[in-house]
Amino acid sequence: MQFTYIPLKKEKSLYTWTGVFLVLFTAIITGYVTQFDIREAVIVLPGILDFILVDFLPPALKAVPDFMTSLLDTLCMAIISTTTGAVISMFFALLCATPTTPNSIVKLVIRGFASCLRNIPGLAWAIIFVPAFGIGKTVGLLALTLGSLGSMIRFFTETIEEVDPGGIEAVRSVGGSYWQVLKSGVLPQCFPGIISWALYNLELNIRASTIIGMVGGGGIGFFIQFNIKLFRYEYATMAIIAVAVLVLLTESISKKIRERIM
Amino acid sequence: MKTDSKITIIPENQKVFYIVFFAAVAILYILSIFQLKLNLSGGLSNFLKAFEFMGKMLNMDFSEWKDVLYGALESISVAVLATIISAVLAFFVSFMAASNVSVNFLTWFWKGIAAGIRAVPTLIWTLIFVAYLGLGPFPGVLGLCFHSFAYLVKAFSQSIEEVKEGNIEALKATGATWLQIMARGVVPPTKTALISWTALRFEFNVAASSILGLVGAGGIGHELSRAMRSFEFEQAGFVVLVIFLMSFGIEMLFHKLKLNVDKRKLKRQ
Structure with missing residues (x-):
């Protein structure tokens, strides 16, 4: 029985990078349309969690x-x-x-x-x-x-x-x-x-x-x-x-x- | 063997189950009608009114097309962005949530969070975010992200759990590290499933984003509620047409790309 080593193909990684690039590109465009700022999202996230955990809890029986x-x-x-x-x-x-x-x-x-x-x-x-x-x-x-x-x-x-x-x-x-x-x-x-x-x-x-x-x-x-x-x-x-x-x-x-x- | 014995099409024990099931459905149905105390006395005239309004809607008014198309663009962008963000986050988290490649503690933690988020409908999450962040597409994106993330974590981790134990074992035997096992043994066989799930979720997100505007999160839903509130049925007709085309177009596109995940998987969840 023969064992062959299958190397990762170069083109394959090219595909992957094109895909990653396209996704990033779409994300930026759509982010522009919706005025979505990832920094803002990261900044407000603790506030939201705080809002949910403090203002919404405890549930009123x-x-x-x-x-x-x-x-x-x-x-x-x-x-x-x-x-x-x-x-x-x-x-x-x-x-x-x-x-x-x-x-x-x-x-x-x-x-x-x-x-x-x-x-x-x-x-x-x-x-x-x-x-x-x-x-x-x-x-x-x-x-x-x-x-x-x-x-x-x-x-x-x-x-x-x-x-x-x-x-x-x-x-x-x-x-x-x-x-x-x-x-x-x-x-x-x-x-x-x-x-x-x-x-x-x-x-x-x-x-x-x-x-x-x-x-x-x-x-x-x-x-x-x-x-x-x-x-x-x-x-x-x-x-x-x-x-x-x-x-x-x-x-x-x-x-x-x-x-x-x- | 008796000659008069019949070969039943539905097995006897199943038959009993079906009878019980349908009887239960019928009883629940009647009880529900009584509970809702439906008043159908003014029904016919209301139906006629509804048809009259729908007739008006068919007579579309395209004058606000700029706002409507921008709303559609905004809705689609919200859906795309929410899908991308949640898919990327869910991809990393799902390795922690899949029981065959993670530790018990992490699995329970993430699955618990995902189940909790998923049990609350998307629109309610958006409503909460709108209450905190004010109007606009920003809370819409975050609200959609939240629910999609939980949904995809569940779907992705299930796909990862379906990877054959042998793949992981074989790589382990060669002394591969955890990352190497993931990259060579787990990601390749699940790749198609992950993409299909993301596509399915995207379809759902487009439908959801078109109605987010109804709770104040911008997009084409806002145009619809504005037109309906001022009884501009002709304009509303055009908005509904655009919503239909958006959702139909994406269904067709995915059908062409053969990205349609076997939706039967959904009900096996």
């Missing part, structure tokens, strides 16, 4: 009763929008995925529709709906549902497209109709994937619904922003901790469910 309802509202908004979004997305995804689509025009239209919804952030939807529906939970619900539709249609479509074609062929070969193909060939296989994506989307929606309140969508985001504006930072901290606990709790529950079904 007495704020808990004030925001319990809005926290629950936030959770409910996330659950409703994810479930509604998942059901509608499932319908669209079946129309859009290659194995189950009725024709390619429908597919293209739904793809474009999903892309439009996906690429406009949920918060922007919320702002758009506020003038029509007024500040409140309806805005939050609509914005979250639309936002989740965009991403879930895409993820569900991908999941359905990854279904083993053998199953579909098997049902077709014994004379199964379109519905029978769906029922026995497609759906059972993609259930785990779809539930898993929906749970992931629920996590995203819980994060999003906490901030959607800041632009008038109801829920705990409003409480946080309101208290920061009033300089009652300890109250805001308590609410932020509650949000973090809610996020971590949902993550661990959905992880458990995923492990069970995958």
